Amino acid sequence: MTEAIVPAAELGRVHFIGIGGAGMSGIARIMLMRGMTVTGSDAKDSSVVTTLRAQGAEVEIGQRAENVTGADTVVVSSAIRETNPELAAARAAGLRIIHRSQALASLMTDRRTVAIAGTHGKTTTTSMTTVVLQACGADPSFVIGGVLTATGTNAHDGTGDVFVAEADESDGSFLLYEPAVGVITNVEADHLDHYGTWEAVRQAFVDFCSRVAERGGTVIVCADDPGSREIGEHARAEGARVLLYGQAEDADARIVGIRPGRTGAEFSLVLDGTEHGPIRLRQPGEYNAANAAAALCVAAELGFPLSDAILGVESFGGTRRRFELRGTGSGVRVYDDYAHHPTEVAAVLTAAREVVDPGGRVHVIFQPHLFSRTQNFKAEFGRALGIADDVVVLDVFPAREDPIPGVTGALIAAEVPHEDVVFLASFADAVPYVRERVRPGDVVITAGAGDVTLLGPELVAALEA
Known part of the structure; x- marks a missing residue:
């Protein structure tokens, strides 16, 4: 995807088809926080819709052609079919129609973007990274495909210069972003309804690495997953700055002494020759130790003290629908x-x-x-x-x-x-x-x-x- 990104301030009145969805609602919330005029529709009422209305959005239940009246820009996701009456009306009226990912990219144009990609673990890793950077005093903007348990929100327009985003690979749209830091948690065959083959999935992540490298950024890659590791090594061979994390002996940020437990995982992290830990998580599972290591690597790469970052990851209270x-x-x-x-x-x-x-x-x-x-x-x-x-x-x-x-x-x-x-x-x-x-x-x-x-x-x- 190579579509030009229109800065958010130039989008005018923005209408979201399916505004109550996890990804759409977060983008809408940030636009509202920035003073933009937002309307939307959804198939059913929900607590998310209620919150958006309280923030100033006009939301209709049911999708009808007249709902796009007055809009300058209409935002859709890949789930919206061409037969949708609002999309059809927007096309007939010649309105600007953009994908959800383009809308998200429009909010990042003046920020240092951290884009967190991967077949699994994106939401938890994005959530952990957000909390870690908050603990470091960064006040990042963020959009997450889930809800932080502690705050009950999936998005925020922060005062800092960092924007943390969950980069959804399901339809290839994550290639629109221009990250200063990219994270790849793992890469497996999935979303074959879109990609068709494993080779196409792999190529999308290769291209993601290239987009980070083109801007002189860093790709933080899990060394324990065969798919992500191979892509990270390929990116490194192509000249990208790559930081490997995980339990692998050759990881640049190595997880050691991992101890599963009933109340959460515990581990130490060796980075730049120094062992930090024990780090005590409130979430169980070795995979959460890996997610936490990725978040700590992001903080270190952005120049924040690891001691503050560790306090942040230890305070992380989880994300809804993730264990x-x-x-x-x-x-x-x-x-x-x-x-x-x-x-x-x-x-x-x-x-x-x-x-x-x-x-x-x-x-x-x-x-x-x-x-x-x-x-x-x-x-x-x-x-x-x-x-x-x-x-x-x-x-x-x-x-x-x-x-x-x-x-x-x-x-x-x-x-x-x-x-x-x-x-x-x-x-x-x-x-x-x-x-x-x-x-x-x-x-x-x-x-x-x-x-x-x-x-x-x-x-x-x-x-x-």
């Missing part, structure tokens, strides 16, 4: 996670094993996301879900896709390598089924990028009844 405790009922803890790729599912279930009581069992309610992803990765999902003792697979959450004949959650359930698995075609059956199978000391994970998140509070309430 988020939704409650406890009858001695059973219920967590919710956005995991929707096999690697993410495996990571969160491994972390669940670290926090479950001795003798307790790990249960998972998994909702596949997208028919194409279910079809492409059914075997990998089955193996990942097998880490849990007891598995419920729901039907596919379609999101932006039309159904593929024969593709249901049953394909994944059939791949789980043990007998304690069931496919439940009815969403309503999940809570009663799990309630009868859990016992005190167990842990339940609701996992997926769809509406499976609604089941956590429902299960807690059922357990307490």
Whole structure:
């Protein structure tokens, strides 16, 4: 993508189609904070819409052609189809139509941008980086694809010169950004509905590195993931400044002494020959130690004291829908996670094993996301879900896709390598089924990028009844 970026101040009255979405709402919030006139529409009312209205946005529920009347610029995401009545009306009226990523880039034009990319871990790493820089006194602007637990917000227009952004690779639009620092947490085949092949996915991240290097920036790359490591080494060979982090012996920022625990991971970080630590996180899982290391590397690269950065990462209270405790009922803890790729599912279930009581069992309610992803990765999902003792697979959450004949959650359930698995075609059956199978000391994970998140509070309430 090479579209010219129009500075935010030149966009005029901005209308968002689907303003309540995680990415769109954050951009709208910053525009409102900068005094811009913002309107929008969404399919349903929500707490996000209520907050945007309180900040001054005019938001309509339901999408109709007349909603774009008076707009100068219309913002869309890749989920908005050409048949959408507002998009069709905007095209007919000759309005400026820009992608969500272009709108975000327009807000970054006068800031040092930190763009955090990768197949997994973007939201948590972006959140950690934001909190770390806040602890360093930077007051960064930020847009995150999730909500910080401590503040209840996903975006902020800071007074500092740093802008931290989650760089979504799903449709290639992250190549619009011009980062001073780029982070790649990992790279695997995903979003094949857009890219088609692994080679195309890889090339997008290669191009991301090039965009950072063209501006004399630094790419911070996980050395433990084969995909990101290979891309980082390629970028280094091409002359880019690359900082490798992870547990690998040759990492420039090396994680050592990692100790999983029930209350969070603990590790030390060796950077520039000095060991810093122990660093105590409030989140479990080795993957969170890696996310924290990336955030600390960003702070160091921007010139902030590592001692302040460590205090920030230790204070990090988490992000909603990222191993988020939704409650406890009858001695059973219920967590919710956005995991929707096999690697993410495996990571969160491994972390669940670290926090479950001795003798307790790990249960998972998994909702596949997208028919194409279910079809492409059914075997990998089955193996990942097998880490849990007891598995419920729901039907596919379609999101932006039309159904593929024969593709249901049953394909994944059939791949789980043990007998304690069931496919439940009815969403309503999940809570009663799990309630009868859990016992005190167990842990339940609701996992997926769809509406499976609604089941956590429902299960807690059922357990307490």
